[in-house]
Amino acid sequence: MEARISVIEKRLRNIKRIISVASGKGGVGKSLVASSLALNLSRKGLKVGLLDLDLYGPSSHIILGVKDVFPEEEKGIIPPKVHEINFMSIVYFTEDKPSPFRGIDISNIIIELLAITQWGELDYLIIDMPPGIGDETLDVMRLVKKSEFLVVTTPSKVAMGAVSKLLQLLKELKLPVIGVVENMKMAESNYIEDYVSKMGLTYLNSISFDKNLEESIGNASKLLETMFMKDFEKIVEKIS
Numbered sequence: 001m002e003a004r005i006s007v008i009e010k011r012l013r014n015i016k017r018i019i020s021v022a023s024g025k026g027g028v029g030k031s032l033v034a035s036s037l038a039l040n041l042s043r044k045g046l047k048v049g050l051l052d053l054d055l056y057g058p059s060s061h062i063i064l065g066v067k068d069v070f071p072e073e074e075k076g077i078i079p080p081k082v083h084e085i086n087f088m089s090i091v092y093f094t095e096d097k098p099s100p101f102r103g104i105d106i107s108n109i110i111i112e113l114l115a116i117t118q119w120g121e122l123d124y125l126i127i128d129m130p131p132g133i134g135d136e137t138l139d140v141m142r143l144v145k146k147s148e149f150l151v152v153t154t155p156s157k158v159a160m161g162a163v164s165k166l167l168q169l170l171k172e173l174k175l176p177v178i179g180v181v182e183n184m185k186m187a188e189s190n191y192i193e194d195y196v197s198k199m200g201l202t203y204l205n206s207i208s209f210d211k212n213l214e215e216s217i218g219n220a221s222k223l224l225e226t227m228f229m230k231d232f233e234k235i236v237e238k239i240s
């Protein structure tokens, strides 16, 4: 086994729960769910880390309004604190420039980030995953052995079609799925709830489409006051 891979296990040893927020589909709200989950748990007094692993479109730093803080080097790197959250992002490597990575580069960056980050003791580490079931998703499944998966979809049949592939993969690999969140709901429908139940999985709750959400992006205290967060609270209660 490559030396860095055994280091990863050591780095994650003192974390009680690791939750990867994933979806088979892009743009369904994974980053928002991941950042909101980290914020919500941290406001409850828990020790929380947030790791943005979206190589193509890192966005947690935008959602939380992260400015002028950087990781410190100390036998690895120590994540800066953002609203009491230990925050680490691929953006510290790519400097917010476009990053056209290919297969082996992607694996290397993910391994490097997991191997050098010193999280210390945490109650929760939340991972904001890139969309789909490409290399980076498979890497997290392989490298972060104790991860549980929180899966996000929208009410769309098209989204659920892609998301169901991820759910099947997780099932085949016998990886724990906490449940499915139905985000951006606008009309009454049981389609997603029924679909998820038929797969034998937990439907956690829906989150309504919040037309005022955009105004709160980049401002953590405003984000905590949104309708999105009210709906989201019910989900946090179920999973924590």
Ligand SMILES: Nc1ncnc2c1ncn2[C@@H]1O[C@H](COP(=O)(O)OP(=O)(O)OP(=O)(O)O)[C@@H](O)[C@H]1O
Pocket: 023, 025, 026, 027, 028, 029, 030, 031, 032, 033, 054, 057, 059, 129, 130, 131, 183, 184, 185, 207, 208, 209, 210, 211, 213, 214, 217, 228
């Ligand atoms: N419930 C909601 N109501 C209104 N807007 C929302 C809601 N959820 C997410 N959004 C908005 O939808 C957009 C996509 O959300 P987000 O970036 O979190 O998705 P994602 O799944 O992480 O996307 P990607 O696949 O690109 O990583 C963002 O502009 C976000 O603010």
Ligand SMILES: [Mg+2]
Pocket: 030, 031, 032, 054, 057, 059, 128, 129
């Ligand atoms: Mg995202």
